[in-house]
Amino acid sequence: RLSRGLATEAASSRMPPYPKIVRNLEQVRKVLGSERALTLAEKILYAHLDNPEESLLSGTNNGRDIRGKANLKLKPDRVAMQDASAQMALLQFMSCGLPSTAVPASIHCDHMIVGERGADTDLPASIQGNAEVFDFLESAAKRYGIEFWPPGAGIIHQSVLENYAAPGLMMLGTDSHTPNGGGLGAIAIGVGGADAVDALVDAPWELKAPKILGVRLEGQLSGWASPKDIILHLAGKLTVRGGTGFVIEYHGPGVETLSCTGMATCCNMGAEVGATTSLFPFSPSMVPYLEATHRGHVAKAAAEIAASGPSNLLRADSSAEYDQLITINLSELEPHINGPFTPDLSVPLSRFAETVREKKWPETFGAGLIGSCTNSSYEDMTRAEDLVKQASAAGLKPKADFFITPGSEQIRATLDRDQTLSTFEQAGGIVLANACGPCIGQWKRTDDVPKGENNAIFTSYNRNFPGRNDGNRQTMNFLASPELVTALAYSGSTTFNPMTDSLTTPSGENFKFQPPKGFDLPSAGFEEGNPKFLPSAAVPDASQEVIVSPTSDRLALLEPFAPFPRGDLSGLQVLYKVKGQCTTDTISAAGPWLKYKGHLPNISANTLIGAVNAATGETNVAYDESGNQHSIPELAEQWKQRGIEWLVVAEDNYGEGSAREHAALQPRYLGGRVIVSKSFARIHETNLKKQGVVPLTFANREDYDRIDACDIVDTVGLYDVLQAGGQGEIQLRVTKKKTGESFLVPVQHTLSKDQSAFILAGSALNLLAKKANA
Numbered sequence: 001r002l003s004r005g006l007a008t009e010a011a012s013s014r015m016p017p018y019p020k021i022v023r024n025l026e027q028v029r030k031v032l033g034s035e036r037a038l039t040l041a042e043k044i045l046y047a048h049l050d051n052p053e054e055s056l057l058s059g060t061n062n063g064r065d066i067r068g069k070a071n072l073k074l075k076p077d078r079v080a081m082q083d084a085s086a087q088m089a090l091l092q093f094m095s096c097g098l099p100s101t102a103v104p105a106s107i108h109c110d111h112m113i114v115g116e117r118g119a120d121t122d123l124p125a126s127i128q129g130n131a132e133v134f135d136f137l138e139s140a141a142k143r144y145g146i147e148f149w150p151p152g153a154g155i156i157h158q159s160v161l162e163n164y165a166a167p168g169l170m171m172l173g174t175d176s177h178t179p180n181g182g183g184l185g186a187i188a189i190g191v192g193g194a195d196a197v198d199a200l201v202d203a204p205w206e207l208k209a210p211k212i213l214g215v216r217l218e219g220q221l222s223g224w225a226s227p228k229d230i231i232l233h234l235a236g237k238l239t240v241r242g243g244t245g246f247v248i249e250y251h252g253p254g255v256e257t258l259s260c261t262g263m264a265t266c267c268n269m270g271a272e273v274g275a276t277t278s279l280f281p282f283s284p285s286m287v288p289y290l291e292a293t294h295r296g297h298v299a300k301a302a303a304e305i306a307a308s309g310p311s312n313l314l315r316a317d318s319s320a321e322y323d324q325l326i327t328i329n330l331s332e333l334e335p336h337i338n339g340p341f342t343p344d345l346s347v348p349l350s351r352f353a354e355t356v357r358e359k360k361w362p363e364t365f366g367a368g369l370i371g372s373c374t375n376s377s378y379e380d381m382t383r384a385e386d387l388v389k390q391a392s393a394a395g396l397k398p399k400a401d402f403f404i405t406p407g408s409e410q411i412r413a414t415l416d417r418d419q420t421l422s423t424f425e426q427a428g429g430i431v432l433a434n435a436c437g438p439c440i441g442q443w444k445r446t447d448d449v450p451k452g453e454n455n456a457i458f459t460s461y462n463r464n465f466p467g468r469n470d471g472n473r474q475t476m477n478f479l480a481s482p483e484l485v486t487a488l489a490y491s492g493s494t495t496f497n498p499m500t501d502s503l504t505t506p507s508g509e510n511f512k513f514q515p516p517k518g519f520d521l522p523s524a525g526f527e528e529g530n531p532k533f534l535p536s537a538a539v540p541d542a543s544q545e546v547i548v549s550p551t552s553d554r555l556a557l558l559e560p561f562a563p564f565p566r567g568d569l570s571g572l573q574v575l576y577k578v579k580g581q582c583t584t585d586t587i588s589a590a591g592p593w594l595k596y597k598g599h600l601p602n603i604s605a606n607t608l609i610g611a612v613n614a615a616t617g618e619t620n621v622a623y624d625e626s627g628n629q630h631s632i633p634e635l636a637e638q639w640k641q642r643g644i645e646w647l648v649v650a651e652d653n654y655g656e657g658s659a660r661e662h663a664a665l666q667p668r669y670l671g672g673r674v675i676v677s678k679s680f681a682r683i684h685e686t687n688l689k690k691q692g693v694v695p696l697t698f699a700n701r702e703d704y705d706r707i708d709a710c711d712i713v714d715t716v717g718l719y720d721v722l723q724a725g726g727q728g729e730i731q732l733r734v735t736k737k738k739t740g741e742s743f744l745v746p747v748q749h750t751l752s753k754d755q756s757a758f759i760l761a762g763s764a765l766n767l768l769a770k771k772a773n774a
């Protein structure tokens with residue numbers, strides 16, 4: 001295993017390819033004209049274009065209106081994958097038949113670890129329960145030269161921040177909170193497995209050029225206000241959709257007052273407002289953080305670039321313009337509490353007690369949880385520790401259960417050495433494994449809150465959708481800084497304001513918390529921790545067998561999809577006509593199904609189970625040609641066995657929600673060839689094309705009413721359009737099952753040249769495999 005002192009080879013793989021990135025930026029300047037001012041996000045993104053001229057000029061007014069228009073074809077520097085999503089990413093990568101990944105990559109085992117009684121018991125139990133998945137991931141990592149971080153090593157985003165993120169780097173991660181790396185000035189974007197495979201095989205990864213939302217920070221945080229409050233406040237302003245299609249770019253004098261890990265917290269939760277990613281410019285706190293995490297060589301190289309002139313790679317040009325601008329004065333920022341059930345319901349601490357009473361939210365709460373990928377830095381934990389010490393000195397104990405989730409072994413071992421963890425434990429806190437645990441529903445609550453009962457918890461995590469933490473949809477999760485969660489845990493009351501209210505000590509005296517104080521970085525440096533949690537070396541080994549048991553119900557090797565026939569699709573049957581909303585969760589449900597993410601046949605048994613039947617209003621009830629009733633996946637499977645290919649008819653924004661690629665893979669696996677809807681969510685529409693499913697939209701929305709389940713559909717013109725690289729018109733010939741009447745329905749498509757090639761090949765992966773083996 002690698003030591004954190006790092007072998008030369010690993011140290012060099014952690015160094016972004018700066019000479020190449022800087023050279024590419026010069027090329028971009030040539031294409032756009034040197035007088036054109038660029039934001040930081042634009043610089044880093046455009047400097048990672050495969051072919052700047054092609055991406056920046058085509059489809060735009062000579063490069064003047066890139067944002068929101070241009071189709072960027074990007075070559076990221078690195079990929080990180082978490083254990084749940086890495087399974088399908090690796091299975092897809094394996095089918096390309098390459099000996100190693102084209103860019104450095106890492107796997108982090110964090111999502112499948114339960115949080116219950118503490119790391120010592122939870123970790124071995126979770127490893128045992130998920131052994132076949134971990135064995136598969138580790139063996140694939142060895143075979144293809146991917147750094148493998150075993151269960152217990154840490155949460156993907158904390159490990160990435162400590163080891164890989166760097167100013168000016170561009171990376172993809174198969175997890176929504178990948179933007180955490182923006183705290184170190186990286187463009188880090190969360191994607192699905194098929195997108196990660198693009199980067200792993202050196203194919204350009206496509207992204208619609210994002211708009212840029214500038215957040216100008218002024219002043220300086222003080223007292224109880226923390227970096228978490230910046231993003232909690234911003235989420236309230238922007239709402240959960242306000243960042244969609246944008247990169248959030250922080251700037252202004254306030255940036256220089258923030259710790260590197262605090263900036264990472266802000267970027268992490270940019271995912272909660274739907275932003276493509278978030279990032280900060282190179283700032284003074286990045287240097288000591290990089291040095292403390294054994295990357296002095298990266299700090300030096302970045303500092304040299306930052307000093308190389310006013311228009312350098314690591315900051316925005318002074319006259320750069322933002323599509324939208326928000327200013328936050330840190331000196332006036334109050335702590336905020338967001339929730340329940342949505343991260344954008346933001347209330348300043350001073351108004352929280354009255355809001356609790358007004359809305360009749362519970363006035364007591366059962367648990368406070370701090371840490372996770374969002375808030376487990378040395379600064380976060382030592383500020384929380386300061387409060388625990390104050391309370392312990394007054395003889396107080398937390399009234400609510402108090403859990404601590406360290407983000408990595410490095411941070412855990414350092415906090416252990418510095419006795420922060422023992423301070424928590426002596427106060428009654430439970431230190432969970434270095435993993436996601438309660439943040440992703442892997443929390444076995446022991447405080448006996450019955451399912452369905454209204455109750456409250458406070459966490460310093462990032463998400464608070466119903467059921468997210470303990471599987472109880474009635475648990476109200478309020479998001480706050482770790483400091484606030486800690487102080488509140490001592491009162492057990494949701495109406496307690498530690499800035500103004502007092503607690504009563506066992507001896508009957510009044511106790512009031514003083515504002516928390518902590519340290520950005522440990523004065524004695526970071527500890528390496530248990531060596532068994534260090535990553536494996538990234539050296540491909542062709543003799544390593546990838547371990548997939550043929551009898552496994554959790555993992556199955558992928559069979560390539562068949563290429564498109566030589567001609568139009570004919571005799572498709574309408575499997576289901578969906579009424580109303582159809583999210584990726586409707587198409588591929590999560591919860592217990594997450595277990596089967598690496599087994600396409602098994603997870604396909606959840607296909608469309610949340611979809612409402614437009615004819616009957618029933619959910620997951622489909623009728624075959626003879627009127628017999630089935631669940632949707634059952635009927636799809638029966639038709640697959642009988643060689644009948646099918647399509648789905650749907651309404652607006654089909655596939656909204658996450659980038660979940662299973663929502664495209666599963667219909668394709670079961671014989672789905674076309675989805676025709678009133679409109680699509682953009683990411684899902686792209687995912688469908690990648691898997692060889694053709695997304696079409698009604699030219700006349702009312703044609704939705706003319707097609708019903710079990711009608712027969714032929715495409716007219718589709719094959720010609722695919723052969724012409726996306727040019728031309730398509731219609732559907734519909735033959736009514738009931739009457740035999742036949743008519744044409746005009747439809748629209750957004751097929752590009754590349755996407756037409758995917759579909760002809762059967763899937764993007766088929767095409768990649770063909771190119772890789774050519």
Ligand code: F3S
Nearest residue numbers: 177372373436439440
């Ligand atoms: Fe894990 Fe929760 Fe972060 S699931 S990656 S700790 S958002």
